[in-house]
Amino acid sequence: MSKSKEVVSSAIPASVEPVRIAVIGCGYVGLVAAVCFAEIGHSVICIDSDAEKIECLQQGRIPIHEPWLEELLRSQNPTSLRFSTSLADAVRASQVVFIAVGTPPLESGDADLSYVEAVAVEIARSIDSYKVVVEKSTVPVYTSDWIARVLRRNGVRPGEADIVSNPEFLREGTAVTDFLYPDRIIIGTCSDRAFRIMERIYRPLIDGSYSRRPSAVTLFSNETRQATLLRTSAKSAELIKHASNAFLAMKISFINSVANLCEQVNANVEEVARGIGLDRRIGSQFLRPGLGYGGSCFPKDIKAFYSIGEQMGAELTLLREVERINERQRDHFLRKVRSTLWNLRGKHLAVLGLAFKGGTDDIRESPALSLVKSLIGEGATITAFDPAAMANARRAIVSPRLELAESALQAMDGADALLILTDWPEFASLDLSEVKARLAQPIVFDGRNLYHPAVMAERGFTYVSIGRAAVEAATEPSELHSAATPYRVA
Ligand SMILES: NC(=O)c1ccc[n+]([C@@H]2O[C@H](COP(=O)([O-])OP(=O)(O)OC[C@H]3O[C@@H](n4cnc5c(N)ncnc54)[C@H](O)[C@@H]3O)[C@@H](O)[C@H]2O)c1
Missing domain, CATH: 1.10.1040.10 (N-(1-d-carboxylethyl)-l-norvaline Dehydrogenase; domain 2)
Structure with missing residues (x-):
């Protein structure tokens, strides 16, 4: 049975031994982890230094786009899931503290671990009894050693805290189901005591009992899933995440x-x-x-x-x-656009998709966004639509040459071509007659291979995709994109 859209109260089964958990960082990982830990029966306080985000969460609003998250948040009672800006209070009230802050890249390519260090210092200053401190953020090997050192330097006595590396493998867009039905749970620690507590936290996911609850979020396949638990050293766990x-x-x-x-x-x-x-x-x-x-x-x-x-x-x-190869892939796509449209200056292009992938509002390092910037840089005017990422995109690109549409079809009105840049499912089922009627020219560049070239040819489109021969509308001179005539560079 699947959880309906309305609020479902989640009674904690007797088999769950609730653990008091603090999650530091209410981002894509921390918020999902906090809500899901509460969902499986634990008592959670989620902390963020961003007071606005915390206020929004306290009012029951979710600051990110992630399926299931809002329903699960609303179904928790206020004692099982709380939001606060006070890290010290949360640490004192908890047995286990998950660090889920960002680890963005530095110029050098190294991860910036200053947020992790800042949190470790604050944890150390707040510890008043034994705690398990868990690295949930993605960090390079040796970070667990550094956290242990920071705790010691800031007054934590031996035996007062153990460090665990517990990397997260969720994907944005399916984060909740990925968290509740993971393939594996990696617990990297040399401490038996910490391991036992971590095992207790994840037990409903390891023994499959969560999936058997009538109120459980279910997978499409409806199967009972048990996650494999793998205990490793902390260093191995850190490497498993990066290597994966x-x-x-x-x-x-x-x-x-x-x-x-x-x-x-x-x-x-x-x-x-x-x-x-x-x-x-x-x-x-x-x-x-x-x-x-x-x-x-x-x-x-x-x-x-x-x-x-x-x-x-x-x-x-x-x-x-x-x-x-990854960097070249965008340039290659851009070359195809140029070689089909000739000059980009003055062209009006419709763009579907701004998020880095379908199902999320996240635009960080989005290929779609980087292509939009390049197209604008070459003088094109863009009308774009994305089901979730438009507010973020608007903040990221401030240009009079970028307009945002209210729907996918509206973005196409009068455009010289359509570019599909993100794999949202709704972009794969467009009404092609309507697309053709709205575009000034029936030209589609599909960066996600959402359509079949043969179908597009039959419907009268010039259609350029990835790794498949381009097809041309009957009105086009048949020269542009066969294997024998490689794409021209403008
Ligand atoms: N996003 C993903 O899909 C994903 C998946 C697996 C692992 N990860 C890893 O998880 C970590 C977090 O990623 P994210 O996408 O959730 O990041 P994010 O930027 O969405 O969230 C980080 C949060 O931490 C908060 N924060 C920063 N410093 C703080 C402090 N001192 N005290 C309290 N809160 C603080 C920020 O305000 C922010 O809300 C990263 O290491 C990332 O690599 C991310």
């Missing part, structure tokens, strides 16, 4: 390289990706060609992982190429 993200980014860059070859030899990358992915050793996920990875995690984590490898004398040179 690096591997996924590598898959994306790999398929994008294959896509570019497909374009040259007139093959279809979707067929190739399916053929590769059916091999269970490889798997089909993250083999979707597109505009490259973005978001707040992959770009910075790849840089930080490379940097720590270099510092330790074990350079991960492969990652440099992964990054290069």
Whole structure:
């Protein structure tokens, strides 16, 4: 049975031994973790230094776009989930303190760990009894050692705190279900005491009992899922997170390289990706060609992982190429736009998608946003639509050449071409007759391969996608995009 849209009260089953938890940082990870810990039966205080964010949460409003989050927040009673700006009070009231603040990239590529350090200092000054301090933020190997050192330097006595690395693998857009039904839960610690408490926190997800609750958020597949618990050292746990993200980014860059070859030899990358992915050793996920990875995690984590490898004398040179391919992918797409439209100066383009991927309002390192900036830089005027990311995009790009539309179709009115830049599901089911009627020219650049070239050709579009031969509207001179005539660089 799935949780309906209305508020459902979540009685805590007897099998749950509630733990008092503080989560520091109410961002995409901290807020989801806090709400989900409360959902599975624990008592949670979520802290942020941003008073405005806390006020918004205290009023029951969610500052980010994330499916399920609002319903779950509303279904908690005020004693199981609270929001505050007082880190000290939260630490004193809790057994376990999760650090979930940002770790943005520095110029050097290293992760900026100053927020983590600042929080560790504050935790140390507030400790009045034994605490488990958990790294939830993505951090380089050795951070747990540094946190332990900071706690000691700030007066925490041996035995008063244990450090655990518990990396988070959720994806924005499906964060709640990813958190409640994870493939694995990694607990990295040398302390048996801390491990037992962490196991208690995650027990409903490990033994599958959460998924059997009548009020549980369910997956589409409706299966009972039990997460695999893996205990490691803290350093291994830190490396598992960076290595996982690096591997996924590598898959994306790999398929994008294959896509570019497909374009040259007139093959279809979707067929190739399916053929590769059916091999269970490889798997089909993250083999979707597109505009490259973005978001707040992959770009910075790849840089930080490379940097720590270099510092330790074990350079991960492969990652440099992964990054290069990713950066080139946007330029390659831009070249296709130029080679089809000729001059961009004075052109009016409709853009669908601004978020770094579908399902989120997050625009950090968004390929879509970077392409919009480039197009504006070349003199085009953009009318864009995104179901969730328009407010963030408006703050990020202040230009009279960017207009925001109220709907996907409205963005297309009179445009010289349509560019699909984010894989929102609704962009895959547009009324093509309406699209054609609204565009001044029936030209579509699909950076996410949401449509079939044959269908688009039949409907009279010039259609340019990734790793598949472009097709041309019947009215176009048939010369532009075959394998034999590579895309021209303007
Ligand atoms: N976003 C993801 O999909 C994702 C997934 C897995 C892991 N991670 C990792 O989790 C960490 C957090 O990422 P995020 O996307 O949630 O970041 P975010 O920027 O959305 O949120 C961080 C929050 O921490 C708060 N904060 C900063 N300093 C603080 C302090 N001293 N006291 C209290 N609050 C403070 C900020 O105000 C902000 O609300 C990062 O290390 C990230 O790499 C993110």
